[in-house]
Amino acid sequence: MIQVLLSGCGGRMGREVAKICEVSDCFEIAAGVDPVLPECAFPVYSTFNEVKEKIDVIIDFSFHTAITGLLAYAKKEKIPAVIATTAFTPEELAEIENASKEIPVFKSANMSIGVNLICELAQKAAKFLPDFDIEIVEKHHNQKVDAPSGTALMIADEIASVLPEKVEYVYDRHSVTQKRSKNEIGIHAIRGGTIVGEHEVIFAGHQEVVTITHTSYSREILANGAVCAAQYLVGKPAGMYNMKSMLNEA
Ligand SMILES: NC(=O)c1ccc[n+]([C@@H]2O[C@H](COP(=O)([O-])OP(=O)(O)OC[C@H]3O[C@@H](n4cnc5c(N)ncnc54)[C@H](O)[C@@H]3O)[C@@H](O)[C@H]2O)c1
Secondary structure, three states: OEEEEEEOOOOHHHHHHHHHHHOOOOEEEEEEEOOOOOOOOOOEEOOHHHOOOOOOEEEEOOOHHHHHHHHHHHHHHOOOEEEOOOOOOHHHHHHHHHHOOOOEEEEOOOOOHHHHHHHHHHHHHHHHOOOOEEEEEEEEOOOOOOOOOHHHHHHHHHHHHHOOOOOEEEOOOOOOOOOOOOOEEEEEEEEOOOOOEEEEEEEEEOOEEEEEEEEEOOOHHHHHHHHHHHHHHOOOOOEEEOHHHHHHHO
């Protein structure tokens, strides 16, 4: 059994990861870290220094400020870490990068295997269809405060990395009255109801349209991606890993 330390074990994502591990034949949550000390089926500590259990891998869905304590512990104990938390400061990102020189670190802002696959597919399609107009449409529930989603931007960045002429991200056609230019990627956000998350990448050419869509029906897919990442990371040499490296090795 792979022994997991679950950082942010009391949160929405932490609880999803715990549910998956509860029924897993490979993973067991040995302990959790969460300052609110939630009630869990495993020991929970408020800081990493207090953890006494033997740990094989850390899965982190917490808050960006937790990263310094997490990395200090992981480096001291030589434990690989799956970092799913988002919104790190540039300084924290540098800490993660530095830690990866000593331990294996897996980091992705979207742990859905499907979303990362559509990034790759969109990149392939962009190379194949360089003259097509590209528009990304994302849909989320009515509680989401940011727009467009980080994932829509991630997809746009992947496309732009193979089509450097697509330099312009256009979010709002309402404010200007002009035709779209060839070098833009349109990005559109829809908000409503309880939609967990949908991303659609549209390649529109002369009398033909190719559409790549991903739909998330629950947080379980994100938790599951993090658990797969943990399995992939255990035993790897120090370095930075992400969904792309994992999918490319699959
Ligand atoms: N990579 C992905 O696919 C993905 C998916 C969903 C959420 N996220 C990110 O994961 C994070 C958690 O999301 P959530 O929806 O579970 O949030 P949440 O607010 O429900 O849970 C966060 C938990 O972290 C705990 N926490 C706060 N400070 C901590 C610390 N110093 N050490 C340990 N735990 C601490 C909180 O007490 C809380 O229980 C966010 O950054 C979110 O953006 C990433």
